Amino acid sequence: MRRKLVAGNWKMNGSRESIKALLDGIKSGLDSVGNAGVAVCPPAVYISDVMAQLEGTAVAVGAQNCATEASGAYTGEIAVAMIKDCGCQYIIVGHSERRTLYGEDDAVVAKKFAAVRTAGLTPILCVGETLAEREAGVTEAVIARQLDAVIELEGIAAIGDSVIAYEPVWAIGTGMTATPEQAQDVHAFIRGKLAGLDAAVAENVVIQYGGSVKGSNAAELFAKPDIDGGLIGGAALDPEDFLAICRAAG
Numbered sequence: 001m002r003r004k005l006v007a008g009n010w011k012m013n014g015s016r017e018s019i020k021a022l023l024d025g026i027k028s029g030l031d032s033v034g035n036a037g038v039a040v041c042p043p044a045v046y047i048s049d050v051m052a053q054l055e056g057t058a059v060a061v062g063a064q065n066c067a068t069e070a071s072g073a074y075t076g077e078i079a080v081a082m083i084k085d086c087g088c089q090y091i092i093v094g095h096s097e098r099r100t101l102y103g104e105d106d107a108v109v110a111k112k113f114a115a116v117r118t119a120g121l122t123p124i125l126c127v128g129e130t131l132a133e134r135e136a137g138v139t140e141a142v143i144a145r146q147l148d149a150v151i152e153l154e155g156i157a158a159i160g161d162s163v164i165a166y167e168p169v170w171a172i173g174t175g176m177t178a179t180p181e182q183a184q185d186v187h188a189f190i191r192g193k194l195a196g197l198d199a200a201v202a203e204n205v206v207i208q209y210g211g212s213v214k215g216s217n218a219a220e221l222f223a224k225p226d227i228d229g230g231l232i233g234g235a236a237l238d239p240e241d242f243l244a245i246c247r248a249a250g
Contacts, residue, residue: 002228004037004222005208006037006230007039007040007238008039008041008236008242009095009233010237011099011233014046016091019053023053025041029239030057031128032243032244032250033249034250036229036246037058037060039059039060040059040060040061041063042119042147044065044083045081060090061086061090062088062090062092064091066083066093066115066116067080067112068093068111080119090122090123090163091112091116091121094112094146095124104116109125110152122161124163124165126166126208127165127190128142128211129169129170130167138188143190147159153189156201159205160205163206164190164207165208166187166190166209168207171213172233177212177213181212181224184224187207187209187224187227191207207226208227210232210233213232214241214244215240215243215244218244
């Protein structure tokens with residue numbers, strides 16, 4: 001049976017002081033989250049601080065981005081090996097903000113996915129459609145295209161070594177949330193598409209939902225059969241809200 005995973009994407013937020021308070025709050029409530037997996041993805045400059053503060057807990061740490069290249073003259077980039085050296089387990093790839101704000105296309109996302117797997121870490125592969133794409137009725141085509149770029153480069157078995165996060169772009173940071181039924185429909189499409197290539201991979205891969213998930217709506221979302229936890233943005237910066245989401249998953 002798939003274990004639900006709740007991962008907090010802190011984006012470009014935090015300071016040493018605020019992160020300490022956030023983690024103290026999260027650690028104080030970890031006993032209440034049941035069997036859900038929990039992870040946090042801080043800004044890269046704070047990864048080592050976060051690792052130290054979470055030592056002895058079951059909370060995993062991830063990075064929000066990585067380079068496609070292993071090393072070299074790429075000023076400002078961070079290699080997967082460096083992230084691994086800091087003790088991270090996960091790296092988010094293909095987040096809609098990277099795609100839209102920084103021009104990362106499907107090919108770049110696939111290369112990052114491959115780099116993460118090569119290093120033995122777990123990619124959290126984000127896929128999702130814009131509001132215009134949903135209104136045009138091409139949601140499934142967009143999701144399929146984003147998945148195909150990875151599968152064509154790495155093969156279907158690679159998906160089994162990853163986490164997929166379905167994040168409708170129109171619901172990220174907007175306060176809008178896909179209804180549980182809308183989210184389930186897309187999650188079921190993703191799992192069905194994968195099942196057409198490898199039934200075991202499809203059955204076992206964790207597919208998170210992301211997009212204005214809060215403590216108040218998490219339980220209803222996570223009750224759907226194909227929704228395996230969440231990739232959490234704003235609510236991950238509030239320890240009580242984040243713990244409520246983790247409890248809903250657990």
